[in-house]
Amino acid sequence: GERGAAGNYGVLVKDVDAFVRHIASAHGIATENVVVIGQSFGAVTVATWVHDYAPRLRGMVLAAPAFKINLIVPGALAGLKMLYAARGNYFVKSYVKPTQLTRDAARIASYHADPLITRPIAANILLEVDEAATRVVADAGAIHVPTQVLVSGNDAVVYEAPQQEFFDNLGTENKELHRLDDFLHDTLGERHRAIPIGLARTFIERLFAAAPAQPGLLDADQRGLTKTEFDTLSRPATTAAARLYWAMSRFWIGVGGRFSTGIKNGIATGFDSGSTLDYVYQNRQQGFTPIGKLVDNVFLNSIGWRGIRIRKQHLEQLIGQAIGLLKAASQPVRILDIAAGHGRYILEALAARPGQADSVLLRDYSPANVAAGRRLIAEKGLTGMVQFEQGDAFDRAGLAALQPRPTLAVVSGLYELFGDNNQVIKSLAGVAGAVETGGYLLYTNQPWHPQLEMIARSLTSHRAGAAWVMRRRVQAEIDELVAQA
Incomplete structure (x- = not known):
């Protein structure tokens, strides 16, 4: 479909499943030997996939998961729903600036220059990802895959409270949450990204040092x-x-x-x-x-x-x-x-x-x-x-x-x-x-x-x-x- 759009959010979740299956079939890597890393919107999609499909992953790492987006304007979500009901699908332009994502000058420049970065997002996807995120946070007890959550402590793009709630509700005992106090939203692309990447590496190495979780x-x-x-x-x-x-x-x-x-x-x-x-x-x-x-x-x-x-x-x-x-x-x-x-x-x-x-x-x-x-x-x-x-x-x-x-x-x-x-x-x-x-x-x-x-x-x-x-x-x-x- 058109960039920034899909027939429904489930299509994007299914894409994750299709890609992991492709890795397994094309490269002979069993799913239990895969750790999936997702950030922001992608982290929500990964969490939804793990909740709904229950793949036998070795683990997942979620960085700054966008379980609730800060839309700035009070009542914006209700307004988007009303407009969608009245006129059908449309695109919503993101006004997030690269300086709200990272302090890394090279990353900021690449954000401006990268032709694959699309600011508009289809309204149906924006609304459906919010519904999916609410559902997955509430029912995170259904998730038994070992999980690491990386929280950016100075994140103005998404709210922290649902990230903590998701972590608290997780059904797996093999979980950890790290709060990176001064990080902006782009956790894995921030100036000091070596810190969260190191945390993720340590978590992944620990998972592979033991048998897959059942x-x-x-x-x-x-x-x-x-x-x-x-x-x-x-x-x-x-x-x-x-x-x-x-x-x-x-x-x-x-x-x-x-x-x-x-x-x-x-x-x-x-x-x-x-x-x-x-x-x-x-x-x-x-x-x-x-x-x-x-x-x-x-x-x-x-x-x-x-x-x-x-x-x-x-x-x-x-x-x-x-x-x-x-x-x-x-x-x-x-x-x-x-x-x-x-x-x-x-x-x-x-x-x-x-x-x-x-x-x-x-x-x-x-x-x-x-x-x-x-x-x-x-x-x-x-x-x-x-x-x-x-x-x-x-x-x-x-x-x-x-x-x-x-x-x-x-x-x-x-x-x-x-x-x-x-x-x-x-x-x-x-x-x-x-x-x-x-x-x-x-x-x-x-x-x-x-x-x-x-x-x-x-x-x-x-x-x-x-x-x-x-x-x-x-x-x-x-x-x-x-x-x-």
Whole structure:
């Protein structure tokens, strides 16, 4: 895209992942033998990547991370958001002078002369990096990579408090923070940069003097960040005002269910049910009266359901990629989904690639989902190729005995609903026993959700109408469970 711009901030985070993967494949350097150094905006991008992707890095060094930019003008961020909402994307010019970055005369001159330095930044990136930084600082407990933070003590470009908060929240015990009292923002380009570079070198040498750190999250369902969060959400809110607020939330959801088809279905079957997810996937507003359709539209466009539909797109893309890899290796394409709901994402992925799968077995524990899935198979003309049967996704022996052995297994939206890691390991071990050597596993995870408390205190689950309380799994945890299986 245009310099200073991207479709969204996630593109930049993905670029970091792609580059590190390139280093690994092109130069044979394993990820656990890589330390990534980022400064300012780049440090935020590195931290976001480590949080979201959970790479098994040896460590990271973050210099002057721009977790909160000093925009000088009070209310500037709110104004930028309003303007973006009104007119779409635009560019914001940085008024940071090189003399605010460093006292090194050569660096100042190079800043003026370097044609690759671009002062304008796209508004969507500026706003999204602020959102990502806020999220990563708050949830830094999910980060288990050894981390060094270098803080410039005389930094007028970014605020120091979020840097300290990020450090305090980090989930790794192997961490250190150094405050360089008189340094400007360009920590690694300041006049006395030998000091922070020396600190980084010492940190990196210490990391390589020991074995790579292992997060050890197999028992995260018993202790730690997400267990504490889960326990808090499982108990009633602590104040009378909060309890009243959530009671009113449940009341209005009940009222909404009288008009909105989606809310009505969620109340009847559980907001986490296969029926509700299939309704969300279809994304067609329905309801009693125009008001009902309006309420249904609000329901369908909540941030969580928008994310679910993006997850569906990603699954379909990954299924296509896996089919391509199997074909390229002259392997049969035998697909298994152990908890398919209605199976829509599998069936629509297959519809886009007719004749490419040799066999497909969809399974679900719910007879209602199996019946709905079979109807959908017939509707899409896939009766001869796709089978749908009732089955327990946590039956290790039953999964391992499935025939013919799948070459592509899919587990989508299941483990997010079950916080017990022993259950998940049993399921994954069954899948591992089933999948042919050289096959693939696609799995989903929920490391973060902005509406976790609302869901826990307002929505009901498929489990006899009990509250829908979820324990998040940080990405490193689910990856460790998969590796264990």
